[in-house]
Amino acid sequence: MSRKHHEWKIGQAPPLIRPHSLAKHRVLKAYLERYVSVLTSNPRQERLRLTLVDGFAGGGRYLDSRTKEERPGSPMIMLEAMDVAADDAQRVRSKPFHLDTQYVFVEEKKDAFDHLRAVLNDSKHAKLVGDRIHLEHGEFTAQVPDIVEFVKNRGRAGRAIFVLDQFGYTDVPLETIRYILSALDNAEVLLTFATDSLIDYLSGSDQTQQILNKVGISLPSSTIATLKEARDWRRAIQFALHDQIPARTGARFYTPFFIRSEDAHRDFWLIHLSGHFRARDVMVGLHWKESTSFAHYGRSGLRMLGYDQQRDAKWAEQRMLPGFFFDETALASSQEELLEQLPEQVFKFKDGVAFCDLFSSLTNECPVTAEIMKGVLGDLARQGLVHVRDKTGAKTRRAAIQHDSDIIIPSQQRRLFMR
Ligand SMILES: C[S@@+](CC[C@H](N)C(=O)[O-])C[C@H]1O[C@@H](n2cnc3c(N)ncnc32)[C@H](O)[C@@H]1O
Incomplete structure (x- = not known):
């Protein structure tokens, strides 16, 4: 992500x-639209209050490098997404629906900030500036306490999405995300993280340690040296980062998907951090839709992101190299792996487990949607390995899982057989 592509x-x-x-x-816009649609699925709901924060807002407008047409920057995309979402919510209601959104756009560079203000004043959203759109010229982390207070003062639910599209990897310390997620129960973060740039930079120097401290990642020089000896050391370091990001931010759910850039070795991650499995499920669903643009770093199946030194030597033989591209091959491979791996997980619960609990416990390590996992559990039910009942236990589900609260029960006979 070079800076010349972000100068206004x-x-x-x-x-x-x-x-x-x-x-x-595209993912940002689709995610925001889906977010509102999921939270307003009850047609009796008349209002949704939400705060959208763009911490690295940029200048608001681009030119498409291929067609030379104008393209909106992320603040304009947020505004457009909310217009679409409000129209969609209104369409299924007879009473007026109010999407009560406040926007906070932060930009450090004066030229970009002025450009963004000019773009907004020149747009159909101009009347919202100063009323619903709050423009902040400054450094993002310094604004966070005030933004958190602002969200809290808007009401108990504290729904907020923070889009943190930094250039590299040093401008959003993981501690800042921990603060946001712990202060606001219903906050989510979409973070850009230039993993490859960090990997290129890592060395045994003191300066590396200072940078890692600033970001909030612990990778002692000795660990860096050991990881660099691995055959695929870039991947080994990615897995080390993968473990630390959720641990250091305290996010219960997250997706670490990488975005392939045209520049060699310049892939970066788009990390979604949230406190609810449904939020993660919506994001993973969008990655499947965007199959050619995004890739998941790892294997298919469960525990696909756990790095195992022992397996490193065999890495090249593993399935799905050089990546997992959310395409038909990835789908078939995921289904095949889950058919093998899910029974062991279900058999840990001899009295059964609710689908939502099973999915929540596995979702961070596995890039499938709830729909895909339900499909595989349906296959296991047809094979007689599991049974599915409604949450009261009274009804057997012949057509497999219908509700997230349905209970999956391991078949006793098969359980003995599998020992
Ligand atoms: C990658 S660009 C953002 C592009 C924008 N999100 C979009 O998609 O249209 C990063 C922007 O963040 C600004 N920036 C860099 N460091 C910052 C900081 N610490 N706080 C706020 N803005 C910063 C840069 O000037 C630049 O405009």
């Missing part, structure tokens, strides 16, 4: 946007 000045042509950033924008 009033009176000059906006910077060129490249395909991987457009893909990231």
